[in-house]
Amino acid sequence: MSLAALLAGDAPLDEPTNRPMRNRAWPVLTVGHTAGDLRGADDKIIQAGIEYLHRLGGGTLQLLPGRYTLQNSVHLRPHITLEGSGPETILEKGDGVVTALTQDTDWYEYGLRVKDTNGFAPGCGIMLRSSTGPGAWQLDVWRGTVIAVRGDTLWIDQIPRKNFWTNKNATAATIFPLLTGEHVDDVTIKDLVLDGRRQTNPHINGNFSGAVFIQSCNRWRFQNVVAREYNGDGFSFQVCDDVHFENCQALDNADLGFHPGSGSQRPVFHNCRSAGNHLGLFFCWSVSDGLVEDCVISENDYGISIGHRDTDNLIRRCLLERNRVTAILFRKEDGPFRGGHRNRIVHCTIRDTGADQPGIGIDIQGQTTDIVVSGVRFENTPEGNQDIAIRIGPDAQRVILEDNTYTGCPTEVQDHRPQSSSGRIPAPGPGPGLLLPRWRAPAS
Numbered sequence: 001m002s003l004a005a006l007l008a009g010d011a012p013l014d015e016p017t018n019r020p021m022r023n024r025a026w027p028v029l030t031v032g033h034t035a036g037d038l039r040g041a042d043d044k045i046i047q048a049g050i051e052y053l054h055r056l057g058g059g060t061l062q063l064l065p066g067r068y069t070l071q072n073s074v075h076l077r078p079h080i081t082l083e084g085s086g087p088e089t090i091l092e093k094g095d096g097v098v099t100a101l102t103q104d105t106d107w108y109e110y111g112l113r114v115k116d117t118n119g120f121a122p123g124c125g126i127m128l129r130s131s132t133g134p135g136a137w138q139l140d141v142w143r144g145t146v147i148a149v150r151g152d153t154l155w156i157d158q159i160p161r162k163n164f165w166t167n168k169n170a171t172a173a174t175i176f177p178l179l180t181g182e183h184v185d186d187v188t189i190k191d192l193v194l195d196g197r198r199q200t201n202p203h204i205n206g207n208f209s210g211a212v213f214i215q216s217c218n219r220w221r222f223q224n225v226v227a228r229e230y231n232g233d234g235f236s237f238q239v240c241d242d243v244h245f246e247n248c249q250a251l252d253n254a255d256l257g258f259h260p261g262s263g264s265q266r267p268v269f270h271n272c273r274s275a276g277n278h279l280g281l282f283f284c285w286s287v288s289d290g291l292v293e294d295c296v297i298s299e300n301d302y303g304i305s306i307g308h309r310d311t312d313n314l315i316r317r318c319l320l321e322r323n324r325v326t327a328i329l330f331r332k333e334d335g336p337f338r339g340g341h342r343n344r345i346v347h348c349t350i351r352d353t354g355a356d357q358p359g360i361g362i363d364i365q366g367q368t369t370d371i372v373v374s375g376v377r378f379e380n381t382p383e384g385n386q387d388i389a390i391r392i393g394p395d396a397q398r399v400i401l402e403d404n405t406y407t408g409c410p411t412e413v414q415d416h417r418p419q420s421s422s423g424r425i426p427a428p429g430p431g432p433g434l435l436l437p438r439w440r441a442p443a444s
Helices: 003-007 043-055
Strands: 028-032 059-063 066-070 080-083 089-093 098-100 111-113 125-131 139-150 153-156 171-173 179-182 187-195 210-215 220-228 233-238 244-246 249-251 256-260 268-270 273-275 279-282 291-293 296-298 302-306 314-316 319-321 326-330 344-346 349-351 359-364 369-374 377-379 386-392 397-402 405-407 411-415
Touching: 028 043, 043 059, 043 066, 043 080, 179 187, 187 210, 210 220, 220 233, 233 249, 249 256, 256 273, 273 279, 279 296, 296 302, 319 326, 349 386, 377 386
Parallel strands: 028 059, 059 080, 066 089, 080 187, 089 187, 179 210, 187 220, 210 233, 220 244, 220 249, 233 256, 244 268, 249 273, 256 279, 268 291, 273 296, 279 302, 291 314, 296 319, 302 326, 314 344, 319 349, 326 359, 344 369, 349 377, 359 386, 369 397, 377 405, 386 411
Antiparallel strands: 098 171, 111 153, 125 139, 125 171, 139 153
């Protein structure tokens, strides 16, 4: 061992030394169908392992190869690593059911009278929903666990603290995220597959669930994790800082592949793939200082969407191809304060956007300002339908286009701003009124 390592206190745990041994040795627990410290193939055995490690302050729960069928969410705890064995470790969602409430449930009740209790069992996850408006996100939602089924009544583990009334189309459903956490920091998920079994489960808006759904959590790391076929979002996180994804995939989910949700700061997506979703990567509200790097975003309806106060993000060295409508969309927001400003797209390739109708590579809508598109290759192959490489809306300001190349695109730059008369906009020199985009390196 070097002197530098010794001075830094990096001696191995078994290295003889008279220094106090103040570094923790984290325990490791294994779970498998027929081998391991714990034996089983469902959410209960996985949760039992997590709770055991949580009591010890944290550690690693290793899932041996196999298919684990979940009837409820796995709730992560601080300082836990959930580690699979690669593609051979699959956490799949059990069949889902939805039934109507037959009697109003007030916010202080534990019992729910429902039309049909089939598919519900003690220990299963449950979601209550009632409509507050016409939109798919305009819902009152409560998530919990069924603890008893008696006659036509489901008994739940906590009072919902919201009213679920029949005149608001209140329902109970076995909808839950496969992995979840709230107010839980410092978690690592790695080397496993999350299968939502979309065809046998009801749809849910990603603001309330997903294959992964976490809220108010910080410093989560996802490595080599696949979220596929969830009837909603793949990865959804709300008000979470420093969430990192490396070599992860969101495949064939009904809604959003990756959903960095409202208020999330410094998300990082490195070498990830999002394909076959409605939308590949959705920057929600006020997502700032994010990095999307060396990713492939392909064959979604929309590739990347940026909008409400999503600022100072960097997208670089990414391939966006064969997205069906738009590769990168800057959403039209209400007024300049709510715009997605100071974002940079550099050294990417945008290819063959458009399916049934001509597509747009980058579409900058609304009062969006200080956008840089630099060193981007726009390509339209003979089979492609990318009609417009870049479209700039009439209210956008200070859009800098530099060193981009255009191959096979009928329209390179379509600029609807009244002050513009030319198709390609040169990069202006620095001067009064020019706001160059700001980007800070995410915390490592």
